[in-house]
Amino acid sequence: MRLFEDPLFQMFSERALMTMTGGGAEYGECLLTSRRITEGDVDSWHREWTATAAMVEGWATESAGAGHQVSAREAYLRASTYLRISYYPLYGAPVDPRLTEAAARERTCFARFAELCEPPPTPVEVPFEGGFLDGYLCPAQGTAPGDGPRPTVIxxxxxxxxxxxxxxxxxxxxxxxxxxxLLVDGPGQGLALVGQGLALRPDWETVLRPVVDHALTLPGVDPERLVVIGWSLGGYLAPRGVSGEPRVAALVADPGQWDQLGNFRDSLPLPPDLQARLPDVDPAELDEHLAPLLASPVLHWKLVQRGLWVHGLGSLGEYVVDTDRYRLSDVVEKITCPTLVVIGEGDPVAAHAERLYEALRCPKTLVRFTAAEGAEGHCESWNRSRYNQRVFDWLDDVLAPKTR
Known part of the structure; x- marks a missing residue:
């Protein structure tokens, strides 16, 4: 479903399109929006996606006012997606006020969607280092107050x-x-980044621990059946978190990852002697060699706009050196729960997934998703039904003994 020639805009548009299977977008609304956008024009991108969001939010408000709850919640969910898509090209520090405004509107639309669900996802604030992390507890469908405890995915x-x-x-x-x-924005993610300026951190065990603490205070959560699932970079963060959290009953890494510097050091345009010295270099030594990467709009966005902002850093050299702090090799043996490691065919982020799998000393399963089943690529985004089938079937089996 190609909507743009611009590779960056196409990448962002796919983030909307992939949610269609869950009601997060409609192809016709995305196509309509794309036709109004000037290729490569960030202002045009943001303006037109927010215009579409406002249109769909208006439909939601109209239906809600007339008592049509299903129609209203469906439209509010799509509006929240389009607002999120609108601000991706605005990533970076200092934070563009348009990004802040769109993120706030996204949250409002999602909250209105949630209020109209049955049972409704409820906002949560996880206490964290003197502040809090925003999130939602989404109850299992068909549950009612007083029902017994259920397994819970974090x-x-x-x-x-x-x-x-x-x-x-x-x-x-x-x-x-x-x-x-339980959905939670951790440091460097979502509202924790946009609203509080919390930068990403490698020691995700210090993030997961209070999330688990809070989860165990929530109604209907079975303390014996806590599951942690990581998506994209979460394929590093989730295993790192579980390495310091023995209360987790099962772990899924999608895709499995290893030490972050090792993920891309060989692809960096550095002289051999400088590459060999990583990470023991002055970050300033790296900058001139890394500059050619920024000719690619996609890499400029990923490394500068996203990477430096999320990590709270000032240069590409600092970014490369900082990734060495993001390591699983030092803690992988502390993961004791059954673990599912995912590899998607053609997903470059999964390049070292087998290293994680081989290093694990817990009960473990390796699952490959392929082009032959339409589930290749990063996080199996174009066939999440197949992903969900295999992952949740595995979870059902792993957790089943605890239900008897």
Whole structure:
């Protein structure tokens, strides 16, 4: 479904299109928006996606006012998606006020959607280092107050995702299968980044621990059946978090990852002697060699606009050196729960997934998704139904003994 020639705009548009299976977007609305956008024009991109969001939000408000709850909630969910898509090209520090405004409107539309669900996802604030992390508890479908405890998925976002996108990726398939799902924006993600300026951190065990603490205070959560699932960069963050959290009953890494510097060091345009010295270099030594990467709009966005902002850094050299702090090799043996490692065919982020799998000393399963089943690529985004089938079937089997 190609809407743009511009590779960056096409990448962003696919983030909307992939949510269609969960009601997060409509192709006709995305196509209509794309026809009004000037290729490569960030202002045009933001203006037209927010215009579409306002149109769809207006439909939602009209239906809500007339008592048509299903129509209203469906439209509010799509409006929240289009607002999220509108601000991707605005990533970077200092934060563009248009991004802040669109993120706030996204949250409002999602909250209105949630209020109209049955049972409704409820906002949560996880106490964290003197502040809090925003999220939602999404109850299993068909549950009512007083029902017994349910297995609960804790979803871990990726680099540029947030709790609202994770509703489509994790909460919908989980709640349909009788699981509760806790969505939380951690440091460097979603509202924690946009609203509080919290930068990403490698020691995700310090993030997951208070999330688990809070999960165990929520109604209907079975303390013996906590699941952690990581998406995209969450394929690193989730295993790192679980390495310090023995209360987790099962872990899914999608895709499995290893030490972050090792993920891309060989592809960096550095002289051999400089590459060999990584990470023990002055970051300033790297900058001139890394500059050619920025000729690519996609790499400029990923490395500068997203990478430096999310990590709270000032240069590409600092970014490369900082990735060495993001390591699993030091803690992987502390993961003790059954673990599912995912590899999607053609997903460059999964390049070192087998290293994680081989290093694990817990009960473990390796699952490959392929082009032959239409599930290749990063996070199996174009066939999440197949992903959900295999992952949740595995979870059902792993957790089943605890239900007897």
């Amino acid at each position: 979803a871990v976002n990726g680099y540029d995702s947030n709790a609202h996108e994770m509703y489509w990726a994790h909460a919908l398939p989980a709640t349909r299968r009788g699981y509760h799902c």
